[in-house]
Structure formats: structure tokens, C-alpha cells
Amino acid sequence: MPNPTAAMLVIGDEILSGRTQDANMHYLAGELTKRGITLAEVRIVGDQRDDIVEAVRALARRHDTVFTSGGIGPTHDDITADCIAAAFERHIDVRDDARRLLEEHYKNSGLDLNAARLRMARIPDGATLIDNPVSVAPGFTVENVHVMAGVPAVFQAMVASVLPGLTGGAPLLSQSLRIDRGEGDIAEPLGQLAARFPDLSIGSYPFQKNGAFGANIVIRGTDGARIDAAMAQLAEIFA
């Protein structure tokens, strides 16, 4: 049985303008791989309602699980929660359980739970809250979509809350070998190796360093013994 697939939707103008480099995708990719869930697709869209709604619908239909990051804070450009509600045609408003979390937190910290902060308690009907041990304002899950913050510390804490509840597959194992020859030299025997191990994914990732060409060959699969066998042949071919 193939492993379950996941998609990620990164929401935010700041990534697309080149101002910020996304760090959450790389983190999520690593966590999912460990658990045998294949991150199959990532999309990055700006703070535009139609773009967010359409992307969420497309990804939720095609993958077992979707993770979103960004756009759930208190400011005017935080429109993710409303877009998710629209994507699933659910009503959204300030919800009592989320409001209580915020009330308690702001009471303890002596801050005012003003109208802006209260926006963070807007949760679509029927959604399950995702715990936020860093800054309290919760994420939420609607159907197969997990809606999480963009601030990396909060994103990572929310991923940790969500992952144990997901059905994983056989963890994806990998081994790699660096070959200091151009891909053009190694492509033919590498293709033959890949044909002998159709159950494994054999990738070639070229690099160029100080004018010399090379490639990292990565062999991935769920059966460690098969990977060992392919690695042994790889090492022998390029010894």
C-alpha cells in the first residue's frame, strides 16, 4: 500500500515578495518523511482570498492531509480562517472555547483582550482546535486540513500537536553517495541501476563546486535491505 500523501499551503505575501524565506516547509517535510507520510505538493499563495480558497479546495481533494501556515493572527491581513471557512462552506464566528483560552491567557498576562485579539478566536463551525503552547491563540482542523500559524516556533509546536493523530506509513529510509563526476558520465549506469530497483526511488542531485561537477545520489525506499543492496551496486559501479 502506498504511503499516505500530504500537501502544504504556505500563505503570505512576504514569501512571494522575497522578503522572507520560508522555513516551515523544510521543517514539515522532514517531520512527515520520518513518519512515512509523503509530502507530495506545496503551494505558496499571497494574502488573496480567492487564491487561498481555491488552493485549499484543490489540495484537500487530492491529498490525505493538508497543512497550512500563516495568516491566523490578529491583523487586517490575517484572512486564513475566513478563507478556510469559505472553502468548506462553513459558518465562522468567535467561538466560546477559543475565546476562553484567550481570556484566560490575557487575564494572566494583564493584557486587554481587544477586538483585534478576539479575531484569533474566529473558528469555523465543527473545527477542532489545535493547541498552541507558545502563544495560546489556537490553530484548528477542518476535515483533513490543519490550519497553523506562520511564526516558526508556533508552527513547529502545532505540527507536534497534530502529527501523533495522523496515520503514517512505513518510514521512508534513505542513503546517499556523493560522486565527483558530472551527471553526464554517470547517467547511463545510474538509469540501469534504477531499472533494476523499480521499488526504490533513485535521485541524482547535481552540484557544481569550484568549477567541478558532481552529484549526490540518493536512494529512498521503505525496505532497508533493498536500499543496502542498491547502495552496494552503486558503490561498485562508481568505485
Next chain:
Amino acid sequence: MPNPTAAMLVIGDEILSGRTQDANMHYLAGELTKRGITLAEVRIVGDQRDDIVEAVRALARRHDTVFTSGGIGPTHDDITADCIAAAFERHIDVRDDARRLLEEHYKNSGLDLNAARLRMARIPDGATLIDNPVSVAPGFTVENVHVMAGVPAVFQAMVASVLPGLTGGAPLLSQSLRIDRGEGDIAEPLGQLAARFPDLSIGSYPFQKNGAFGANIVIRGTDGARIDAAMAQLAEIFA
């Protein structure tokens, strides 16, 4: 008139598995922003034919320009050129102009233009070649899609070849202010400021450092005087 929009399609299992962190998107985003072209959407897909074909078609339909990175090397997992040909229903084969480039290069370097390397001369009918001053094997343009290598040095050189030929818009200008207060405190006056400057994009990018909350406020637009005016009000509000 709104600025033209672009999309990027990153192709490669290595990004989705968390093995490699993409650097090309961040680079392209910065270059496009300078030229007044809005990077509106990014998708990342693995080395899967159907996924690549579908993403290229969707992005080419929706945006003025599409840039792809990755999958045009000589190894068995390099399937981008064939996928682009399929997306536009064009015939693809080794093309004489691309073959001549490779022949000359490999003759000079004393390397064999073997079958694997010759795959890099597979170009869809009617495509225009994109110059590769780094490692010769060309990218290509089909309709509004520019197909480029994933190796960052080559990607950047190809972007430099392509950009002068694109119609840009008014360069997007931006100024930012760091505010050491939680977003919940600043959200309301910030929303009012955004309402007074509907022609500008005012974004709030929260951070958390050593337990303290803050936000970088970024004001973007094409009219420098308007940005100055909004920045002045912003500074006054949060003085």
C-alpha cells in the same frame, strides 16, 4: 494597470523530502519584485509526470509568465522537458541547434557526448533556447513558460538571460518598521491605517524573540510619496 504576474514551478523530490532547501524561489522573487512583476504563486511538485504536466498547464493559463526549475539534466529522473512538451502537446526530440551547442562544448572539454548527455538536447518543437553560460546545456521557452535548471548557479544565469525580454511594471517599492509590541496591540490602528491607504499593501509579520513579541510592518506600493506618507503616519501612531 496592475503589474504583470508570474508563477514558479519547482520540480524535484529532493525539496519535498526535506533533503534540500530550495534557494531559487527566494532569488527569483527578489529579481521579479525589482522589475515590477508580481510573483503571485509558487508550486512545488515531485518528479511525477502527471503532477508536472497539470501544474504547468494551470500556471501557464493563469499567469503572464511561468518559470520552472529542475529536472532538465541527463539522468533518468530528469523528465521536465518531456512533461513541458506534453503540457503543450508538442513533439519533442533531440534538436539540432541544442545538439550543436553540446557537441562543441564536449569536443572542447574532451568529454564524450554520450546518449545521456544528448538527452539534454531534447527540446520541444517551436521552443526558443535559453542560454546557459555556466554548463552549456540550454533551458528553453515554450509560449509563456521558461524552463530552467535547478542548480542555483545555472538557474540564476538563465534568469538573467530571460528577464530583459519580459515586460515589467512599475517596480514595487517597500519600507518597513519594526514595532516591539504584540500584534494584538497594534492590529486596530494598523487596520485603520491600511483603510486610509487602500492603494498600498500593508503587511504585519509577527516574530517572537527571547519571549517578547513584535512585528515588522512592511508597506509596499509603486508610489514612493504615498509610502512615505503612510510610513510617517505609522511612525506617529506607534511612537
